[in-house]
Amino acid sequence: MVSRSQSPFWRYILFQIPGWILALVAAWWLQTSRSIPTWLAIGLPICWFVKDMALYPFLRNAYTNNDSLPIERLIGSRGRAIETLSPSGYIRIGTELWRAEADIEKVERDATVEVIGAKGMVLRIRTIRDANEPVTPSKSV
Structure with missing residues (x-):
């Protein structure tokens, strides 16, 4: 071993x-x-x-040793809402689609979002205020 x-x-x-x-x-x-x-x-x-x-x-x-769950490794990643989230829907991080819940009532389509947590297989997200910041691809999982 x-x-x-x-x-x-x-x-x-x-x-x-x-x-x-x-x-x-x-x-x-x-x-x-x-x-x-x-x-x-x-x-x-x-x-x-x-x-x-x-x-x-x-x-x-x-x-490499990594004790965190794969979905938890997405925390801090940025993506785009592919539909209006009110408060849940789908976002794209890199090339992957993820089910997400927003920390506010509504996130508009194409808004830049950041992953702040995970609950089961659902990502918790928040909107990014400065849309000029580049969207980072998901970290290697």
């Missing part, structure tokens, strides 16, 4: 070890039973390892 205090890199490495062992066993089996060239048997596990290292930057976030 991987300790929660380990860095994402070491968590990633520990999860890759079974694949590396499988690549080594497959290369050994192919070399002994199928008589593939030795350079190919050596190259297979090396390519497997290089592939895993090349993918790490893209997968790093999946290996």
Whole structure:
């Protein structure tokens, strides 16, 4: 079991070890039973390892420790109301649509909103007074 205090890199490495062992066993089996060239048997596990290292930057976030719920990670994100919320409706954060409840009676369509909380799968929002501020995409979930 991987300790929660380990860095994402070491968590990633520990999860890759079974694949590396499988690549080594497959290369050994192919070399002994199928008589593939030795350079190919050596190259297979090396390519497997290089592939895993090349993918790490893209997968790093999946290996970070985060005890909050995914919906709670949206707190602080900004989006736009895609319909009039009185007081509930739908907003867009990045490319995703979310059900939301406003902290006031009514939020007009296309108003810039900010997520201030979550209740179940419903976001609690407030309007942003300065519409010139850029809308930030949702944080990686």
